[in-house]
Amino acid sequence: MALPPTHSRFLTGAAFTAAAAAALLVLATRFTVTTDLTVFTPPGETAKDRLLLNQLDQGATASLVFAAMAGAPAEQLRNANRALAGKLKSGGHFAAVQNGLPDFGDAELELLLRHRYLLGPPHSGERFGAAQLRDAMQQRLQGLMSPLGPLEKQFFRRDLGGDLLRLLTLFRDQGAAAEAGPRLLDGVWFSRDKARTLLLLEMRAGAFDPDAQHAALGALEKEFAALKKTTPQLSLTVTGPGAFALETRREITADVRLLSFLAVLFTGVFLFLALGSLRMLGLALVPLVFGIATATAAVLLAFGSIHGITLTFGITLIGVAVDYPLHLFSHLQGQGRARGAGHALRIWPTLRLGVLSTAIAYVVFLLSDFNGIRQLGLFAVTGLLSAAAATRWLLPLLLPAGFSPGKSLDRVHRALTKAARAAPRARWPVLLALALCAGFLAVTERPLRNLDVDSLSPISPERRAEDRLLRADLGFWAGGRMLAVAGASAEQVLQKSEQLIPHLEKLRAENAVGHYLMAARYLPSARAQLRKREALPDRATLAARIAGLGGDFPFKPGTFDPFIDDVEAARYLQPLTPDGLTGTSFARRLRPLLFQSGGQWVAPVLLFGVRDEHALAQLDASDGGTDTVYLNLKKESARVITGAIDHTQGLLLWGVAAIYLLLAASQRSLSVPLRILLPTFASVLGVTAVLVASHTPLSLFHLVSLLLVIGLGLDYTLFFNRLNRHRGEWDHTFRALWVCCVTTVLVFGILTLSSTPPLRAIGLTVALGAPFCLILGAVWSVAANKRG
């Protein structure tokens, strides 16, 4: 120590202030939270992975909102729907408001009319041979003479073949089979049972404009509230990706607000009782806050943004940092600043070992392939180290003179001490219990791991069920199974899709699949359009054929000249391309079915009512520069999650090895580290057994929370072990330990009240794990029963 103590104190204070200021500056200027799941998926190596990532991305449907009204007789529902749709259409928040079949505008009608001989499904054989023309003419005559004659008359001279009507039907029904999708009541969409009336909305606001999305959904709610005034029994359900994104944000914000209030209240009261000073209470939070700030800043600097999950998990992982100042405080006994620093020095070796051994497990995370896990590793390591540094060097500077821990919880302390001293006697029963836990986990039929992608979703199962219901009502693809076709150009993927049609039709006939939606049904490839064009007869041929039929039908010569003109015009028409749809509602309809992503064109073939997955998987192929892949999104995302979990578990094993080596080096022993690790891993075993036994298979959130339990376990055990050499300190050390434990249980116990499943999972795991660690630490503590 070359510098006088005041100088060194000043320098330390300045260094921490500068670090905190720098961290805050980074937070203020760069704070960006991302939420897409793709950072937790492996970098796409196969076509399958890339297509899957694409689907998880949800870009194409992010602004969709499904709405349903119920609670009144069908007629009132219909009127309410019409009124609501009218208001929303004129409101400007929604790009599209649909509550029944689209009534095509002039632009759409003109486009279909013009291109009708190139669009539509391919036909085999001759299109306008004499036999086909005869049949068509008979149909037109009967149509004209039917009760619908006046309607038929509008187009029959141009549309002898009835192609316009066929196309209109195809585009209107959106390819859905008659038995699926909404039913119409006076032109308004209803669920099959007529209980709900339906709307499909598309927000103008982009996926990254939460304020505008908020305004759009607010407008929907406001218009509905106005309807409710006249029809009070009406109820509204709103789901869909757009609604859920906003809802999640709102719910998590509300949750965090309430829960953090409760957490601050309860832990504040408790710590105030334990520490006996408001100022100490504030100081106890300094290392954690400092750790979170520097860790977030580090991730922002290294990755440019921080994922929402990294932030949540990261704060969970470094939650153990709240314990550090508590250890320090409990060792202060009315001494001044200088002595306080001395105490910091005295517990430092134990604290340092705890921090390093916890942090080293996360260093391994930095090696991961998964962007999200690397972020998490960096967050945890930075957070833990800076929190520990703040405890060691900054906190002693801030300690008030003459502080000693409060005695108000002395009775509790004495009772716990008695229990802890007796704990080692319970070793054999505890071992037996642990063996039972292990045995249970080994033989149980219950699933240990939750691989359902929904378990990562912050949306409640009830809301997801509502969403499934509305999607089914609307005949909307519920994200189940698809064939994804990817290639270098739109033309390529359309051609490939067309090649699938005969196979899919065969599978439909065999009942392997219900129906399907594909872009090529609406917009055939240029090749297919040209093929249809080639099949059209020239003017002279067509006119001669029609004239030849004249004697058999009561039509004046020349009646079908407009038709002949149209067919002739079609023979010189260029094929319609995706660009040609711009400005019509067809473009919007086609977007989820044909889009560009990551430098390639993707055409998903959405499958409904899949009964034979194996048969569909047979269609997988790579040829001519296109890839066709059958995806069961649920299964595939489970595969990705399994991959992520396996990967994390593999890293953890390396982390544990690193912890062992670190402990072995510091203790200069190969067996002591095992004794330190035993209570920790026994706790993890115990928590796992309790969760699985209570029908809670472990999701990714539980697993990450178990990492915090490991951190807590190491911390507790090291301090228990420290008592081997410092028996005189039993009182301070043990007091700090149980105060830490109660604080942790309070904070994480409150998380179990959350309405967001992930936060509940984290809360439950840690609130169970902390007491396990304390109890098992005491059971295997050597010192407990030695001090008389």
Added chain:
Amino acid sequence: MKNLTLTLGALCAAALWTPAAADGAWDLPALMKELGGIRLIDAAFTEQKQAEFLSGGEFAVSGEMHFKAPHTLRRIVTKPYRESIIIDESTVIIKRLDDKNETDRVRFIEIDSHPSIRLFIDSMRATMAGDLATVLEIYEVELSGGRQEWGLRLVPRRKELKKFIRAVHVTGSANRINTLLVHEDDDTRSLITLDYNFIR
């Protein structure tokens, strides 16, 4: 001159309405009540269409018509081709009976899938079923004659229907519709004549 027209118009209107009043409250609600009381009709029909695109200027079909309240209508053409059209609450089913082309014989049309078909069929049905409120919503209505021989002139109010129909002229006696004349446009009109076998 204008005044004269108006006066004549008013006189005509008075002339049209007076007999109705004299005939024990014969008015539009009374007619609609008569029509609305019908449960079952079985009749022979002929439909004669005049249009500029037809060679000879006209073409006729004939067959049977069955109506069952409230909204099932079967129209079977027997001459010069065979066809049956069934219109029920929500679908139109068209069968071409003497067609050798097996696959294209039956066509289903979901009425609600086509707003113009919906409108068209509703307008037809409302008249047949005596649904006064709907009739008045769709058409401007003019009743002439007495109970034993009445005439009804219907002019569409909405432009969606006007696109297809200028006017419909119905004649009948008591609860029977005898003829329906549909003016589609200047060149096209259809006259449907009914010959009752059974009515209840």
